[in-house]
Structures are given as C-alpha cells and as structure tokens.
Amino acid sequence: MSSSAELTGTPTAGQAKWLKFVCALGLLWLADIMFYNQPIGLCVVLFAIALFAGCVLVNCDKIDSRRWIVAAGIFVAGLAPGLEALDMLSFAILVLTTISAVAVLTDPTAAGPRVPLTAARQLLLAGPFRLIADTIAILQTNVLTRFLLAWSIPLALYAIFIFLFAAANPVIEQWLNRFRPDHVVSDVSVARVVFWLIALSLIWPFMHLRWRQHKPGPAAPDAVAQDVRSPLDSVLGPQVILRSLLMFNVLFALQTVLDGLYLWGHLALPDGMSYAAYAHRGAYPLIATALLAAAFVVVAIRPQAADQSRLVRPLVYLWVGQNVMLVMSSIQRVHLYIETYLLTGWRIAALIWMALVAVGLILIVIRIAQDRPTRWLIHVNLVVLAAILYGCSLVNFDKFIADYNVAHSREAGRGGVALDHSYLARLGPQALPAIRRAMLLSPQAPELARIHGVLLADQARDMASWRTWSFRGWRLQRDLDTHAATQTPS
Helix, strand or coil, X not given: CCCHHHHXXXXXXXXXXXXXXXXXXXXXXXXXXXXXXXXXXXXXXXXXXXXXXXXXXXXXHHCXXXXXXXXXXXXXXXXXXXXXXXXXXXXXXXXXXXXXXXXXXXXXXXXXXXXXXXXXXXXXXXXXXXXXXXXXXXXXXXXXXXXXXXHHHHHHHHHHHHHHHHHHCHHHHHHHHHHCCHHHHCCCXXXXXXXXXXXXXXXXXXXXXXXXXXXXXXXXXXXXXXXXXXXXXXXXXXXXXXXXXXXXXXXXXXXXXXXXXHHHCCCCCCCCCCHHHHHHHHHHHXXXXXXXXXXXXXXXXCHXXXXXXXXXXXXXXXXXXXXXXXXXXXXXXXXXXXXXXXXXXXXXXXXXXXXHHHHHHHHHHHHHHCCCCHHHHHHHHHHHHXXXXXXXXXXXXXXXXXXXXXXXXXXXXXXXXXXXXXXXXHCCHHHHHHHHHHHHHCCCCHHHHXXXXXXXXXXXXXXXXXXXXXXXXXXXXXHHHHCHHHHCCC
C-alpha cells in the first residue's frame, strides 16, 4: 500500500533534504557569480531576494500563511536602504531584516523585539556549523551515497596529505605536476574553495531551518549528543578507519623513503633546488601533516573502535611512528637551514614546537596502548607544555642566539651567511658579549660599534634602578666588567 506521501505527491523527508541541498548548491553558484572577485553593490540586494525566495520554496511546510504580510513588509523595508546605497549600515539592515522575515514566516514562536537577535543566533552563528552534520545525514539516505561516504573521509584526507607532501617535497610536486589538468583547475584556487565553503555554510541554515522551540529537558542533552555522535560513528567506523590507515601508511612510507634519500642520504636534488631551500620549504608543511595525523588518530581511533579489528592498533602504531619520523625530518630540515642562515628566536621556537609535537605523538601511542581516555591525553600534554615553557623561561635565548650567530657567521670563517647587525641589535643587551667578539672579527664595521654603544647604554640604564634590575642583567654586567680590559674595542 502506498504511503500518504506518495499518494499526495508530497516529497518524503529524504527527498526534501535532497531538494534543499540542490537549492543550496544553486544559490552557491549564484553567489560565486555575483561576489567572487566582483565589486559589491546591487548584487547583494539581488542575492538576498534569491535567498529569501529559495528559503520559502524549500520550507513550504513551515510557513505560517497568516504572517505573510508582516514578513513581506519587513523584508521589503530592508531592501530599500540597500537599493538606495549599499554601505555598512544598509548592509546590516538588509541582513537583520532578511533573517527576521524568515523567522517571522517560518517560526511560530517568533514575536517581539528579540526576533532579530534570536534569528541571528540560530541562522548566522550556530547555523553554519550544521552543514557537515546535515550533509552526512543526507548522504546516508541512499545506498550509493553511503558507500561513497565511507570512502570520502579516507580519500579527502589522502588528498590533503598528498598536497602537504607536495609542498614539502619537490620530487612529489614534480610527480603531481605531470598529472595536473591545468586547463580544468586553472580557475580554482584555495581562496575560491574557501569562499565556496563559507558561502555554502551561510546559505545552508536558510535551506534547512531548525528553530529551537523550547529549552531542552533533562533527557534532551543525551539525545542531542546521540544525534551528533551517530554521523561521526558511521563515517569513522572500523572499516573506514582501517582503509584510511592502510592508505595513509603507504603514502607516509613514500615520504619517509624520499626524506631518507634526499635529507639524510644527500641524494642530488632537482635542478635549481638547494638543500637549504629544500629544508626551509619542507619543515612546516610536514609539521602540519603530523598535527593533522594526530588529530585524526585522537578523533577516529577510539578504544572501542581500535578493539574491533586486530589490524587497527598495529597500523596506528606504524603510522604514528612514521609521523615521528616526519617530525625528526622537520627538525633536521630546520637544522640544515640554521647552518646556512644562522639562528633566530622563531627558529628556536619552531624546534621546540616540533619536539612537543613528537612528544604528543608518543603520548597518543601510550594512550591507545593503555586505553587511556582523551582527558588523560590532554592533561599530560598540558603538563609537558607547562614544563617546557617553564624551562624556556629560565634560558637566556638572546645570548645563545647572539653567540651562535657570531661563532657560525661568515666573518668567523664558517659556512653561514654574514651577520645581520640589525637583528643583533634587536636581541638587546644580552647580545653585548657576542657583539664585542664580532667587533674583534670585523674591526672595520662602524655599525657594530654604534650598536655596541646603544646596547651598553641600555644595560647601564637597566642596572641603575632596582625597578629594572634582574639576575640575568646582573650576570651580564659582571661579565662585562670582568672582560672589559680584554674585550673593550679600541
């Protein structure tokens, strides 16, 4: 026997969601034409009309016909300032009146002066974050889309990892360039994709309206949590995790082998690429890769998921081990770059950050092996971070950087670049001993003498008052007084 929906011709819930999604994609296409790299003006008003019409079209079941006149009046009143002249004020009025008109027309509880605030909170603040969960729920309504969805996470992350490796490794980049269809993707940039994601996230709440009618009772939080968990659990099920780990381990093994050949084995690099450039280029993309991998492990590899397949845990350990190797490669890359271009505070910070990432990866393995909760992982990482930051607060990095740069500079006969005098000056009085050694190496450098005089005056001023006194400054002053006879320039 046919259902009532089939007899009346009204769409089912699944069909209605697909219709909303198609309408949202149509509005996205319109937004791309009207706004991307285009001047802003009348197109904003026209798009607001199209958005309101699309919202009414796909939410017919929610419309209160008795409120048509009020909603239309609010919407038309908001269009008038934008037609007169679009500026920040008229744009704000257009946004508030559009969301208010949608709320009055489709939310039976909307009334009073709080309507714009409530509508803004649900359509503009919370609404855009529903796109991913709602898309997953829509895709799960069909067998084919459920199959594609099961592969979407592994393939999407696989593509992201490939592009990150291409940014870090010129060899992988050359391989990708051979297969890149430039005539297809020439107009697609990262900025445009980001624009599409933001625009679709803002359009979707108007297509799939969900007004909060009352405060949740005692049982509502669990129900909401279950609604949020079920799409994630179905997308990141044991089979999806297993496929992802198999694919990721193969890809990461390729990067590990290439790093072993080029970074550690010193195999000849592609033409026009120096080891310093190779090192600087790859360090930060690889850290981003390791962080993304760690996030995937924390989110996807839950204890119950890891226990459902014997292969999951070994693959996780292998993959995390390869990520630790990536971090070690990143540290080696920064080290090679420092050997050529000397040391800076940001490069030391990068090395410390990379070490923290490596420790975090090892802690993830311990958490999985011992079935620890995520809270334990967060607490231990915070303790490690606090300990590292406390230790760093006791290290005189300015003095260390200045000493290293002078000792490894071209003036000292080493393989580094020439000293950056302005950077030495920015290090402050703690660089004075190193600057004195640099003046002995380059007695004909008047800029060093000028910097020495300025920093010496700063040090004397700091030590003259108890308010600016420090134990580090006192140690520096003692060192300057002790070696004044032998290091004071003529």
